[in-house]
Amino acid sequence: MDDGVKRVGSSFSKLMAELEERQARREKEESEKIAREKAEWDALPEEEKQRILAQREQERKKELAAKERKEHIEECKRKGIPPRFYDAIWDNWTADTPEKMLALGLEGLKEHIKSISFFNNKAANIIKLSEQLSGIIRSNAAWRFPDMYHNRDALMTLGGIGRKTANVITSILWGAKNVGVDTHVFRLAHRFGWAAAADNTPEKVEKKIIKIIPDKYLAAANHLMVMHGRYVCKAMRPDCENCPVQKLCGCKKE
């Protein structure tokens, strides 16, 4: 074997030895770290361990919920339907429990929602609702929202929740065959020709819409009607010229 080959062989051996040494050092550091963390964990009082485990579980659930929201929104975009919830609400939650809502207080809550209409009334109702829910949770630790308020009548016993809101909640959360009739939905149902002049209450219009729209589209249609009424088919001056459903509209043009 000539000197050149010997030199290469010896350098390679040295390199391998060095790599093995580095790997062994890394493994040793890693196992020391694991042992140190285990010792620190074992030394913690039981309540602290429970608190950390609960916090980890909460973070895990939040991550899972964020992932599900993202997937849901992407799916809705693909299908061209509105998502069931808004990122802005879920991602920037300030008060995700009745207690946190109460901690904001009436004035604090108003500050958060003052850009929407009727925010004074809405804030008062949210505080009333939070008081009710907080009281129920205190008196029954195993309580879960859907268990007690899974239908329209039960929801309507809560502060600030009328038939329209209860319909929207049950339809969006649980796919119930309900539709929330607000001023826009009421007006559009008449303009589309879905409701007759005799259908002069939200409940009568609700029944007509439920008969016409297939169940699986009810929640999405409800949302689309509100948006269409707010921005295109407005009460005073409907923008028929630019209306995407003009050809389907049963309205005699005003």
Ligand code: SF4
């Ligand atoms: S055509 Fe006019 S009245 Fe009919 S839905 Fe469109 S905006 Fe409303």
